[in-house]
Amino acid sequence: MAIDDAAYLGDNVILVCRDASCTVFKLQDRTGEGMMTAYEVFPGVSLLYHDFHIDCCMSYFRPEVNMFCIDHCREGRLEWELDEGSCLYMEAGDLQMNARDHHSRMFHxxxxxxHGITVSFCLEEAAQALKGILEGFEVDLHDLSEKFCSGKRPYIMRAGASIEHIFSELYFVPETVRTVFFRIKILELLLFLSTLDVPPDCGERPYFYKTQVEKVKAIMAFITASPHRHYTLEEISEQFRFPVTSMKKCFKGVYGTSIYAYMKAYRMNVAAVQLRRSEDSITSIALQMGYDNASKFSAAFKSIIGMSPGEYRRSSG
Incomplete structure (x- = not known):
């Protein structure tokens, strides 16, 4: 059974195209879509590129063979809902390893x-294919799987310089050397993981209960519905009956930033749309975003967008 079989991936995944080098799939959901490009690097070893623009999707992935999978997040965040009603988060730079035993679930x-990469190993087939492939190279995939996937939760760690080097180069591969380059990088990755010491608590990441996550998402919807309003943390805490300290920690866990930083970026991106699509004055747009001082608005806009509102409007004209 191939990792790039659409039926294997679920009913919400369709085959877009396939040629000798790769297979492209599209995941379609009411909240958006995602593209997956799969390359078979060795028998039983696949490399998948993910490009998702979506709120959430259901995964129907149920492997029928023993697997070991390595995920690298380049951009964005992935919410992984666990069986006991808690949620883990994978963020930019994180590396995740698991056996895909509990992959059939909703992801947010x-x-x-x-945007990221998955390296997947169908253990028996891949172990046979990699056996003796390089003189002096011996990595036991079953041992690696046991090392990183023995717990009930996915093993998540912040990538260091070595692992970042391996994955960063995989995002920019010249087509002429793609196949050979993929093979070298996967062998390099396996060698690195085989030498990595794993402290008992190294894979532990902060997690949040589903009830907390649902409150935080309701808070996000509430504050973004009125970008002109500048709520205090105390006002939000009282509105949602969520203690300030816990609320701040959970919001950052889900969205990767503080409530204030999130809203600042949100307002400036809404303002950027207004600057492109309307003829409203900069002062008027500043007021719509809750700023009664145009110079403060301009400073905030530049800190997020990288140029002043006037420069942005002229560049978008």
Whole structure:
């Protein structure tokens, strides 16, 4: 059974195209879509590129063979809902390893986008294919799987310089050397993981109960519905009956930033749309975003967008 079989991936995934080098799939959901491009690097070893612009999607992935999968997040965030009603988050730079035993579930993307790579191993087939492939190279895939996937939760760690080097180069591969390059990088990755010491608590990441996550998402919907309103943390805390300290921690866990930073970026992106699509004055747009001082608005806009409102409007004209 191939990892790039659409039926294997679920009813919400369709085959877009396939040629000798790769297979492209599209995941369609009412909240958006995602593209997956799969390359078979060795028998039983696949490399998948993910480009998702979606709020959430159901995964129907149920492997019928023993697997070991390595995920790298380049951009965005992934919410992983666990069986006991708690949620883990994978953020930019994180590395995740699991056996895909509990992959058939709902996944959420709090920032509405996710870009990353998955290296998947069908253990028996891949172990046979990699056996003796390089003189002096011996990595036991079953041992690696046991090392990182023995717990009930996915093993998530912040990538260091070595692992970041491996994955960063995989995002920019010249087509002429793609096949050979993929093979070298996967062998390099396996070698790195085989030498990595795993402290008992290294894979632990902060997690939040589903009830907390639902409150935080309701808070996000509430504050973004009125970008001109500048709520205090105390006002939000009282409105949602959520203690300030816990609310701040959970919001950052879900969205990767503080409530204030999230709203500042949200307002400035809404303002950027207004600057492109309307003829409203900069002062008027500043007021719509809750700023009664145009210079403060301009400073905030530049800190997020990288140029002043006037420069942005002229560049978009």
């Amino acid at each position: 993307f709090p920032l509405r986008h996710y």
